[in-house]
Structures are given as structure tokens and as C-alpha cells.
Amino acid sequence: METKRTIEIPNGVNVIIDNITVKVSGSLGELQRDIWYPRITLMKTGSEITLNTDVPRREQMAMLGTFESHLKNMITGVSKGYEYKMKIVYSHFPIQLKTEGKQVIIANFLGEKKARKANIMGNVKVTIKGDQVIINGLNKEEVGQTAANINIATKIRGFDPRVFQDGVYLVERSGR
Numbered sequence: 001m002e003t004k005r006t007i008e009i010p011n012g013v014n015v016i017i018d019n020i021t022v023k024v025s026g027s028l029g030e031l032q033r034d035i036w037y038p039r040i041t042l043m044k045t046g047s048e049i050t051l052n053t054d055v056p057r058r059e060q061m062a063m064l065g066t067f068e069s070h071l072k073n074m075i076t077g078v079s080k081g082y083e084y085k086m087k088i089v090y091s092h093f094p095i096q097l098k099t100e101g102k103q104v105i106i107a108n109f110l111g112e113k114k115a116r117k118a119n120i121m122g123n124v125k126v127t128i129k130g131d132q133v134i135i136n137g138l139n140k141e142e143v144g145q146t147a148a149n150i151n152i153a154t155k156i157r158g159f160d161p162r163v164f165q166d167g168v169y170l171v172e173r174s175g176r
Contacts, residue, residue: 003056005068007049013075017044022071026078029123029138033070037063077138082175084147086133090166095154097128097168104133104150110159110166118153121145133168140175 009015016023020036035042039055040063051067053060076082088095096107104126106116120126122142127134133150137143147170154167 003053003061003064005051005064007051007068007071007075009044009047009049010075010079013079015044015049015075017042017049022074024071024074024078026075028078028081031074031077031138033074035067035070037067040064040067042067073140076175077140080175082137082140082143082173084135084143084170084174085172086135086147086150086168087171088131088133088168091164093166095166095168097133099126099128104153106150106153106168109154110156110164116153118149119146121149 013024013026016025020034020042021032022035022042023030023032025031037060039060040051040053043050043052049071051064051071053064088097093108093111095109098105098107099120102120104118104120106118109116122137122139124135124137124139124142124146126146127136135143135146135150137146150168151170156164156166
């Protein structure tokens, strides 16, 4: 069983490992994350990051894969960034979206008087153009959670979703 995983660091990306803190910086910005699990070591040698465990048990091997994904996502985020596109769909009442600080305000959803709100996570930028909502950021988890917050805020309760298909839905993801 493979107890070691290596990740190539591309040109233009700098990785600093300080104890359990990993800082990844690139052309778009910098991300930082604490990565630690018992019996797993993390080392940078040249232009590679090596994840290693001395105990090849199921939970250590699963965490190796998780840490590898987190590091690859951080490298992609600082070099390319992540962009999610969502589409505003309505049939009778035109939905009005706007951003205010760290929230997306969803007004006139199904003709409701009170506006619904969705939180914008971390350093994510939300742009609204016509019937498109574009979400940009470096951290894949923050971009995805912001998209999920907007989608959940427009979830229809108490009506048949086959008839009332209004909402804001994820259409495209890029930056992988």
C-alpha cells in the first residue's frame, strides 16, 4: 500500500510549510491552512510537497488523500482561481438580486414582501449581470459555500418544485 504522496509545485507558486501551517502564494494571492493529523508528516523538498505516513491504516490513507486534495485546490486557487456561474430563473415574479457588504439580498422571490439573504464567505467576489450571478475567489470551499448559500436561500418550501421552478441555480464551475 502506498504510504507516500507527492504533489508537484508549478512555476510561479510558492509554498511555505511552518510546523502545521501551510501557506501557498501565487500570482492571484495567498491562502493559508492548518494541516495536521496523527502519524502524517508534511515536507517540502525542492519543487515537491511530500505527504507521508508510517502507519498505512485506512484512516491515515484517507487523510493522505484529503490533504492532497486540499493542497492541490490551494495551488489551483492561487494560480488560476475559481469561478462559479449561477442562473436566475423565475416565471411570474422577477427576482431582484443585489450585494450589500457580505450578503446577497434576494428581493421579490415568489412575490414575497420580505427579502431573503445569503451570506458571502471569506474573500469571495459576487457579481450580478442580468440573469447571471458570477462568484469568484481563491478558496474553492468559500466559493462553493457562497454558491450553496445563494441556492439554499432561494429554496422553495410548501410548493410543488416541479411547478414552481423559481430560484438561483448553479450552471457552470471552472478553475479545476
